[in-house]
Amino acid sequence: MGQPELALSAFCPQPEVVRKQTLVERSKFPCIDAHNHISYWVTKQNDPAAIPRLLEIMDACNVRAMFDLRIESDRPIEELLDLYQPRERFYVLATIPFKQLMAESDEFGLAAARYLDEQFRRGAHGLKMYKSMGLTLRDRQGQLVHYDDDRLAPVFEVCARHNRPVLYHIADPTAFFKPLTPTNERWEELQGRPTWHFHGEPYPGFAELMEVQDRFVGKYPAVRFQSAHVCSYAxxxxxxxxxxxxxxxxxxxxxxxxxxLGRVPRAAREFLIRYQDRLLFGTDVTPTAEQFGVHFRFLETDDEYFDYGTGPTPGQGRWCIYGVQLPDDVLRKIYSENARKLYGYR
Ligand SMILES: [Zn+2]
Known part of the structure; x- marks a missing residue:
């Protein structure tokens, strides 16, 4: 009698272990979601009720302010600044149309700097740079342009002059840069999202991107940087x-x-406490009470082995996570004080 075959996609084990379940509806201290794309999640339908609805969720969850990192090629910054009311509840970052500028001229950095200068004058709170830099953006000779490319120096000089931080995203999970074999821990996710797979030509390797990150942050000591997603190497x-x-x-x-972080709770707790002055809270997902609640549960409780997604199966990989129960003074900094300090704003 052979065992019946079961497709991985059909395997959906439910943990039998009985554990404590803490519902955290509001963050213990006011928080700022310093990594979100509300242009994408909330305002793309052009629904005038979207912002009041978002504010209701923010108030219910104790979210003081949200960042909008926008999406590539979206609408003018003034429109967004007008839309997001009250103003003190939102931070809007500038983006630069690098693809277009790189196609137009080899002097794209100068054009980008002029463009950015204007965005800061119009009220942008910082600059957001996407992972396309170093992964897909190419100059007119067809060469990949990396963050440490000298031609980008004028952009960072503008940030230093206006004293505005740069929020950049440089890579993706390491597994996304590895071959798609049965040992790849994100195999299931990459099956559903083939465009997230960056293994081999024409993409750079993960290690190379990490070297670029180190070099370019060191190259501009007068600029303050917020590296997305735990420096892309959580x-x-x-x-x-x-x-x-x-x-x-x-x-x-x-x-x-x-x-x-939640699958290595002891190392994560140590890291979060050690670097408590340099870390910012953020979600990067659709702002809902459930999503905020999962994040608060991770940071504030000692709950064990819980699902960190809000769907039927964990969002990424098949593992569950553990809470890190951070001390109050660390929570205060990570939830909002560091974001305020970095952006010098409210
Ligand atoms: Zn993001």
């Missing part, structure tokens, strides 16, 4: 700690990485 907190030690102008957000 799988290796020792590495991220070393990077933060080397680069005093570097901060990072924990957005979209509670799945990584």
């Amino acid at each position: 799988e290796n907190l020792a590495y991220v700690g070393g990077l933060l030690d080397r680069r005093a102008n570097l901060y990072c957000d924990i957005s979209a990485r509670i799945g990584e």
Whole structure:
């Protein structure tokens, strides 16, 4: 009698272990979601009720303010600044149409700097740079343009002059850069999202991107940087700690990485406490009460082995996570004080 075959996609084990379940509806201290794309999640339908609805969720969850990192090629910043009321509840970051500028001229950095200068004058709170830099953006000779490319220097000079931080995203989970074999821990996710797979040509390797990150943050000591997603290397907190030690102008957000942090709760707790002055809360997901609640549960409780997604199966990978129960003074900093300090704003 052979065992029946079961497709991986049909396997949906429900943990039998009985554990404590804490519902955290409001963050213990006011928080700022310093990594979100409300242009994408909330306002793309052009629904005038979207912002009041979002404010209701924010008030219910104790979210003081939200960042809008926008999406590539979206609408003028003034429109967004007008839309997001009351103003003190929102931070809007500028984006630069690099693809277009790189196609137009080899002097794209100068054009980008002029464009950015204007965005700051119009009220942008910082600059957001996407992972397309270094992964897909190419100059007119067809060469990949990396963050440390000298031609981008004028952009960072504008940030230093206006004293505005740069929130950048440089890579993705390490597994996305590995072959799609049965040992790839994100196999299931990459099956559903083939465009997230960056293994081999024409993409750079993950290690190369990490070297670029270290170099470029060091190259502009007068600019303060917020590296998205635990410096894009939440799988290796020792590495991220070393990077933060080397680069005093570097901060990072924990957005979209509670799945990584929460599967190594002891190392994560140590990291979060050690770098408590350099870390920003963020989610990078649709702002809902459930999503905020999962993040608060991770940071505030000692709950064990819980699902960090809000769907039927964990969002990324098949593991569950553990809460890190941070001390109050650390929570205060990560939830909002560091974001205020970094952006010098409210
Ligand atoms: Zn994001």
